[in-house]
Amino acid sequence: MSDGTGGWAGIGYGDWTDLAGIRARLDAGADPDAEVWAYQRPLHVAAEEGSPEVVAELARRVADVDAEHEGRSALWNAVYHGRPDNARVLVAAGADPWRPMMRGWSPGRLSLLGPEPELFGDPGRDPGLTVEEAVVVAVAPQARRVFDGFLLDGLGLACVAGVDAGEAVRRLGGAPAAVDLDGLDPFGDEALEIVGVTEVPGGCVIAQPWGYAPQRTDLMKRLSRGTVAYGLYANPKSGNQGCVFRDGEAESWGLNPGGGHPFPDEPSLEILTGYLTRDGAVAHCCAFVGLHPSDTRPVEGPPDLWIRLPAER
Template identity: 40%
Template sequence: MGSDEDMMVGPAARWAAGEREPEQSPRRADDRRYEPRPDWQRMVRSDWHDLRVVRTRLAAGADPDGDPQDRADGGPPPLHRAAEEGAAEVVAELAGRVSDLEAVDGEGHTALWAAVCADSPDAAAAMLAVGADPWRPVVGERSAGWLGLRNKCADVFAGLPGAVLPTADETARQQEADWLIGLFTGEYPEGLAAAFVAGLTEDEALRRVGLDPAACSPLTEADRAAWDALEHEAGDVTGVSAVPGGCVLMHAYNYWLRTEEALIPLSAGTTAYGLYFNPKGGVFGTLARDGAVVLHEEIGLDPDEDSPADHWLFRFYDRGPEHLHDASCLAYACWTAGLSPTSAEQVLGPPRRWATPPGTR
């Protein structure tokens, strides 16, 4: 049996891991879209890009600060939704009407913070133009300006009074992290389990988890096609690929590679990081060093005041249009183990070798 974190189910767990809640309302005909309503119900993502829709709601009596019951239930105020999902002109319209530009949502985040997390410099600029505070602490001592100086909003904040630019070392680390994220952008590793191990050859890693390297042959082209087709049947098939700095072992739909049973022997005298993309929701990691597990964590969630600094470095806060969540988790695992892959395939497969014939149980 897996741990409680491995058993997370349902859409709430997926959204907690960084996926966006799907739109529930179908596209309405134009006459319905512009129907006067004194609330913000049934607003879909595209509506936050349509100034006419928003002005029609406001004219009908919709509260720019949000529906009181929605606020009481922890829902995001309209300005926060516009800042994350909408057009700058909609942000400007609402920002000029709200009673408090620094109002927070159920997570304690301001609308300016939401704009920065969405990689929206235009929305951030619209908020600043009406007086939003760029240096107000939002998460611990981190402000929207601090965060914006480290993503695509940097030009919006760099010239403001009080701006403290990242150091050369911080910039270099961020560039390296972003390169790794870019390596995996566009990949969808649902169900993947992988162990990232520093300093070991493929043969040594296989021996440490009880597999015979002699029985682990390089994949042929037919084998590669078979690996792609394994899907749910791959739980007992272990793939392995050498990666600059060590190697990666991989399973599909079997989280064993992030358990202590696998990571303790793999990490003897080195570092290993086990990662599992639970198809029921959530991404879970385990860090082991020198034969001992030192950390269990769920990754890809919005960082908080106590989160490791690398959760910020790998942009777990990002809610931008590029959907970096899965790529950030994979890049973080490589970084934490000290590996430097040169292709996504080295981590996601097909692997260079596999340990048991496909389909055996």
């Protein structure tokens, strides 16, 4: 087809479960190896969104069932997005679950740490975790349960490992503040000076339900001295903006926790955390640094204490 879409014009989310419709497109000349949504190939999209029948149909028509898009195979998509049914179909079609990709996270290696470690028939295989990765594996399930379905537009957050609330306040240089939330204008300058600080198992959380201040560079540098901190601003216009600071320096910037599709140049720990927390941005931030809060209070409030931040410097 020469419509510029490879024959996939007008296809929607629900269409990837319609075997007759997909087969009709293919029989009419749609290119199974074309780039469609977000420039992904049809098999990649179907592995995440489609039915096993559609995945099987596309798998038998593509040139290479292990072809990669941005470092990921269709099988990787199926595993990462919790579609073991589609993963089994892809393996039956010849996909390799142990093919290295995404900073060493093959589909098989990821699956060993998910809900179905026996997916590819080797549940006892050693995933070869670092100490930090093992911590994330241990705390991510609870973080995901606590923040399941949590809505966060406009939220600013900093999760800090191994630092209690008192030490966080000292590092921030803030002063305790009496806050009248009913009288506080969330769009005013004063609101950006106020953050909540709450101690949780593993460290502490600095939260601002209405703004970006917790992930300010000057604050993240101070909070992360001798440890690691994950900052998040859930920008209502452009989406989640994440960063990692370690020992006072920026380690990663421009991250998208809860964003759905990691990039191949993201750190290994970021990819693993995204898999274990799926689309949960707050759970991602907590788990990455080893925090395991028992409820949503550190983010929703009331915090252990409100403080007024010093001027940015």
